[in-house]
Amino acid sequence: MKRQTLCAAGALAILTACGSSNATPPTPIHSLAFGASAASEPMATEYSQGLSANSAPSHIAMGSDDKMWFTDVGTNSIGRVTTAGWIKEFHKGMSPLSGPTGIAEGSDGNIWFAEQGCLPQTPGGIGRITTSGAITEFRAGLHPKDQPFMMTAGPDGNVWFTIYAHVSEYKIAGKIGRITPDGKIRVFEKGISPEVSPNEITTGPDGNLWFTEDNVPGIARITPRGVVTEFRKGLTPHMHPWGITGGPDGNVWFTEHTTPLDSVQKSIIGRITPSGVITEFTAGLSPNANPFGITLGPDGNLWFAGNGVPGSYGSITPSGKIHTYANGLSTTSHIYNIAPGPHGTLWFTELFLKSVGKIVF
Numbered sequence: 001m002k003r004q005t006l007c008a009a010g011a012l013a014i015l016t017a018c019g020s021s022n023a024t025p026p027t028p029i030h031s032l033a034f035g036a037s038a039a040s041e042p043m044a045t046e047y048s049q050g051l052s053a054n055s056a057p058s059h060i061a062m063g064s065d066d067k068m069w070f071t072d073v074g075t076n077s078i079g080r081v082t083t084a085g086w087i088k089e090f091h092k093g094m095s096p097l098s099g100p101t102g103i104a105e106g107s108d109g110n111i112w113f114a115e116q117g118c119l120p121q122t123p124g125g126i127g128r129i130t131t132s133g134a135i136t137e138f139r140a141g142l143h144p145k146d147q148p149f150m151m152t153a154g155p156d157g158n159v160w161f162t163i164y165a166h167v168s169e170y171k172i173a174g175k176i177g178r179i180t181p182d183g184k185i186r187v188f189e190k191g192i193s194p195e196v197s198p199n200e201i202t203t204g205p206d207g208n209l210w211f212t213e214d215n216v217p218g219i220a221r222i223t224p225r226g227v228v229t230e231f232r233k234g235l236t237p238h239m240h241p242w243g244i245t246g247g248p249d250g251n252v253w254f255t256e257h258t259t260p261l262d263s264v265q266k267s268i269i270g271r272i273t274p275s276g277v278i279t280e281f282t283a284g285l286s287p288n289a290n291p292f293g294i295t296l297g298p299d300g301n302l303w304f305a306g307n308g309v310p311g312s313y314g315s316i317t318p319s320g321k322i323h324t325y326a327n328g329l330s331t332t333s334h335i336y337n338i339a340p341g342p343h344g345t346l347w348f349t350e351l352f353l354k355s356v357g358k359i360v361f
Helices: 002-011
Strands: 043-047 057-062 068-072 077-081 087-090 100-105 111-115 125-129 135-138 146-153 159-168 171-179 185-188 197-203 209-214 218-222 228-231 240-246 252-257 267-272 278-281 291-296 302-306 312-316 322-325 337-340 346-350 355-360
Touching: 057 337, 057 346, 057 355, 068 100, 068 111, 068 355, 077 100, 100 159, 111 146, 111 159, 125 146, 146 171, 171 197, 171 209, 218 240, 240 302, 252 291, 267 291, 302 337
Parallel strands: 057 100, 100 146, 146 197, 197 240, 240 291, 291 337
Antiparallel strands: 043 355, 057 068, 068 077, 077 087, 100 111, 111 125, 125 135, 146 159, 159 171, 159 197, 171 185, 197 209, 209 218, 209 240, 218 228, 240 252, 252 267, 267 278, 291 302, 302 312, 312 322, 337 346, 346 355
């Protein structure tokens, strides 16, 4: 359901999306309101100036230029935001309805992004954008029905990404892809269970790639050589594993949530050891928090995006203690993805509020 929503947003994409040309600094949507608290707590600021009415920022990552780069599935573009909140979007060189989603900085200093496409009009692909805004797309090596979704910088100097493919009307095949700095793609399928839909992917502290699996919920590991191992023992049934990141404790951390269609709402932060032992944490987390993205924060804790109603952001210590916040967020916020930024900040996207934001400590 979430992926169909992203594709639908891409179908409404406009042909151009320009950055702000105003001489005055960007005006935050909200910087101190709903959930305001003591200065010792984290504080969020939301930015939308420079985004169009159709914008839907999806995922965000820091570039080699110390700016934050994000995919905008609503305008079919790649956005860049400075630490001060100046936003500019780039679209030249992108195929119509390419549906940009996951994003990561590559070992070559460029920004790489996944294009899920919008079949049958536009096939999926992988894109690269330089820090000056020049975009190149790559599709050789992908099957016409492959739809790249999320991505991460790998331990081998390549960029790795998840793929889901609608091989028939009612059948999905999950895959993992790898692209070299010069654009050569290789896809791995062996070891991934039938009907698995891979979500997010990260490089773990053990030097392997780890990814979340939906439809047949699980956490999986793939070595740089392409050997896949899946883990399911310890997961709560009927959840949707989503975000994933390497932790400071040598483990990998991930998020799980239900959907609005589920009769009982649940939210979970999970941890998996390199050997595959899973532990789940819920104490201190609202069942309606709906955690999506997760990342390692500047304080050594894991920080996650709360896509529930109202939106929130939170942290979990390596020992499993959870704190959640809404400081600085609009009451209509829905935080989707979260990533480290320059100078000890965190940045996030709000897919439905049409904004990006930063968290300072």
